[in-house]
Amino acid sequence: MQILALIRERFATVLSELIEDPKLRASSLERIVPSREPQLADYQANIAMPLQKPLGKPPLEIAQSIVDRLNLTDICSSVSIAGAGYINLKLSPDWLAKELDQAYIDPRVGVTSVKEPKTVVVDYSSPNVAKPMHVGHIRSTVIGDSIAKVMRFLGHKVITDNHLGDWGTQFGMIIYGYKHFRNEDDYRARPVAELSRLYRRVQSVIAYQAAVASIPRLEQGVENAHRKVQLATEKLNAAPNDKKTQKEVAAANNGLKQASEELASTQEKIAQAQSNPELLQDSERHPTLNEKVLGETAALHRGDKANLALWDEFLPHCQDEIHSVYRRLNIVFDHEFGESYYHDMLPAVIEELFAKSLAVPSDGAVCVFLPGFDAPMIVQKQDGAYLYATTDIATALFREREFGPDVSLYVVDHRQSEHFNKLFAVLEKIGLVHTQFKHVSFGTVLGTDGKPFKTRSGSVVGLESLLDEAVDRAWQVVCDPNRLKVAGLEMDDAEKRVVAETVGLGAIKYADLSHNRTSDYVFDMDKMVRLEGNTSAYVQYSYARAQSILRRAVAQDWTPDRWETAPMRLAENIEMSLGLQLSRFEEMLLQSMQDFTPNLITEYLFDLARLFSSFLDQCQVLKADTEREAFSRLKLTALVGRTLKQGLELLGIGVVDRM
RNA sequence: GGGCUCAUAGCUCAGUUGGAUAGAGCAACGGAUUUCUAAUCCGUAGGUCGAAGGUUCGAAUCCUUCUGGGCCUGCCA
Numbered sequence A: 001m002q003i004l005a006l007i008r009e010r011f012a013t014v015l016s017e018l019i020e021d022p023k024l025r026a027s028s029l030e031r032i033v034p035s036r037e038p039q040l041a042d043y044q045a046n047i048a049m050p051l052q053k054p055l056g057k058p059p060l061e062i063a064q065s066i067v068d069r070l071n072l073t074d075i076c077s078s079v080s081i082a083g084a085g086y087i088n089l090k091l092s093p094d095w096l097a098k099e100l101d102q103a104y105i106d107p108r109v110g111v112t113s114v115k116e117p118k119t120v121v122v123d124y125s126s127p128n129v130a131k132p133m134h135v136g137h138i139r140s141t142v143i144g145d146s147i148a149k150v151m152r153f154l155g156h157k158v159i160t161d162n163h164l165g166d167w168g169t170q171f172g173m174i175i176y177g178y179k180h181f182r183n184e185d186d187y188r189a190r191p192v193a194e195l196s197r198l199y200r201r202v203q204s205v206i207a208y209q210a211a212v213a214s215i216p217r218l219e220q221g222v223e224n225a226h227r228k229v230q231l232a233t234e235k236l237n238a239a240p241n242d243k244k245t246q247k248e249v250a251a252a253n254n255g256l257k258q259a260s261e262e263l264a265s266t267q268e269k270i271a272q273a274q275s276n277p278e279l280l281q282d283s284e285r286h287p288t289l290n291e292k293v294l295g296e297t298a299a300l301h302r303g304d305k306a307n308l309a310l311w312d313e314f315l316p317h318c319q320d321e322i323h324s325v326y327r328r329l330n331i332v333f334d335h336e337f338g339e340s341y342y343h344d345m346l347p348a349v350i351e352e353l354f355a356k357s358l359a360v361p362s363d364g365a366v367c368v369f370l371p372g373f374d375a376p377m378i379v380q381k382q383d384g385a386y387l388y389a390t391t392d393i394a395t396a397l398f399r400e401r402e403f404g405p406d407v408s409l410y411v412v413d414h415r416q417s418e419h420f421n422k423l424f425a426v427l428e429k430i431g432l433v434h435t436q437f438k439h440v441s442f443g444t445v446l447g448t449d450g451k452p453f454k455t456r457s458g459s460v461v462g463l464e465s466l467l468d469e470a471v472d473r474a475w476q477v478v479c480d481p482n483r484l485k486v487a488g489l490e491m492d493d494a495e496k497r498v499v500a501e502t503v504g505l506g507a508i509k510y511a512d513l514s515h516n517r518t519s520d521y522v523f524d525m526d527k528m529v530r531l532e533g534n535t536s537a538y539v540q541y542s543y544a545r546a547q548s549i550l551r552r553a554v555a556q557d558w559t560p561d562r563w564e565t566a567p568m569r570l571a572e573n574i575e576m577s578l579g580l581q582l583s584r585f586e587e588m589l590l591q592s593m594q595d596f597t598p599n600l601i602t603e604y605l606f607d608l609a610r611l612f613s614s615f616l617d618q619c620q621v622l623k624a625d626t627e628r629e630a631f632s633r634l635k636l637t638a639l640v641g642r643t644l645k646q647g648l649e650l651l652g653i654g655v656v657d658r659m
Numbered sequence B: 001g002g003g004c005u006c007a008u009a010g011c012u013c014a015g016u017u018g019g020a021u022a023g024a025g026c027a028a029c030g031g032a033u034u035u036c037u038a039a040u041c042c043g044u045a046g047g048u049c050g051a052a053g054g055u056u057c058g059a060a061u062c063c064u065u066c067u068g069g070g071c072c073u074g075c076c077a
Helices: A003-018 A022-030 A049-055 A059-069 A093-104 A135-153 A169-181 A184-189 A191-238 A243-274 A277-285 A289-302 A305-329 A339-355 A388-402 A414-430 A463-478 A481-487 A493-513 A536-555 A573-583 A585-594 A599-618 A627-650
Strands: A032-034 A043-045 A076-082 A086-091 A119-123 A157-161 A359-362 A365-368 A377-380 A407-413 A436-442
Touching (some): A003 A043, A059 A076, A086 A093, A135 A305, A135 A463, A135 A585, A169 A289, A191 A277, A289 A305, A305 A493, A339 A414, A493 A536, A493 A599, A573 A599, A585 A599
Parallel strands (some): A119 A157, A119 A407
Antiparallel strands (some): A365 A377
């Protein structure tokens, strides 16, 4: 149901008589929007004011001439002019009720399929398989999954692909660790845990060695910063009132502070590592470990039999682990073409780049220089190894052959935006002009300390235990015996488990999706499982209340077949508001996919749930004055429930009938 | 140095692409209940939209400058 589109059509016929310039007409139509002032209007047209100059008439006069020609009598109960020239529309409750009657008999709750479906590839999640998954992975996974679901629901042909990091340096780490540090018994008993331990062990030695190696550079940096401060201070003494010099001193001091802090924190890391005898011993016995690991990786890529055999052996275990997470999150991909899948195609990529005069040798590496970028895109290293940029090009070429997408989305965090800008520039030069590439970037997941989770440093909470914790807390709140008793819900343990799982996982997903994806977001378990306010639990709870009423209706013999065919009526203001919100479901979905912002969906669902609560507060459903009224309200309740369920489903969040 | 990005209520965040008096949630305060599930509803209070200019009918939103964070910046992904 697209009421806005219908209203715009009506305006379009009028505007074609008043405005000659087609561009001006189009921009005017876009100024017809859902009202920002629900008290005054349902929809508003802000078109008269900007036409003041082009038409050379006062806005109120323009607005009046538009209103005079408009034919909206079937749709609207009132069309009025207000303020500086706003045209305010109020929908007719009778007309809206009929539209909702139509939506009700539609399994898609009134959402039509797009007229021109596009083939859309969504690349999301894409973890490195050998590293344990952590909170940092959740954004790409949850946001990407939701975008894919919504696009598919809207009628597009969607292909999801989990671009697994199954071929990178981390395998060199595990292979090296396996060769030197493995505990055979542990490996046999629990391969994934052992591999993960090996990864961490190797990784921490490399981090330690890198920290030690960086000390001279950091010390030099502090010294340089000192000198800068001295120079700037002397300059300031010579000219105490020069503002530019004052700034220089401040900047120099700031630089010194930063350099000192970096040195101090690195020294602290080293000190911490040195209190760990096992790590020190590893480091002594395996100097320059990073190079050795790169050597193992290079050997793997060269086709070294032993390493390849190990890779073949490790990969299924690693995949099992991440698949168990996806199973739990209820996420299924169409494809999982990991990086390794493209390995054989990489030489051809380099050849093609040379053939098209895009690539040039530089400092022993192969680079693509691009206008507007300081640094080139490096596609082959000095040692001959390929990089993720190379793989990304190969992937895009493969997807072009295989799927021929109109749109290709990369749901990856914002730190890689420059990489994608370069990638898209290269792809265009190669000739992939048919596809619209888009980096759907998102902010960093921060800890409660406000600092980003860093894959390579410190102890990171594993994703699995995080999910466990959320479910655990959901259980404590939702399945509290006192609460269930008061609510009159008797649940066995099996039902409780389902409820806790649904609410707990929903909390994590919803918290993520409800933030504007472009901003950084603080992962705070305490807040998201509090189950109050703008949370998944509130929306899920509203759904459960709706189901409860429908159950009670059946119990008093008001089965759906009796009221489903009855006409809906939007008599009370709150019913009208609720109906209006229901009618905007499709518009909202289209809006949210315009720039791929799922937070519009959570916002919509939260608003819908709140309106529903107000409705239940103000209107009796089962004890309505007349049966006719009760039937209408039952229908409204059912439609709210279905819309909530459908909306949550598009976010990858489930519902339960009782909670 | 260059580039990207962010700054909105005490806290966490929205803000429909430039529209009317800047909105929610949490926290605070005051009301409502023999509940169709109170995980609720209604209300009060809380703001120099980081700062200063500019663009125009109109700016949190656009342009410039400044301040302060975050990120990226040739051989990780």
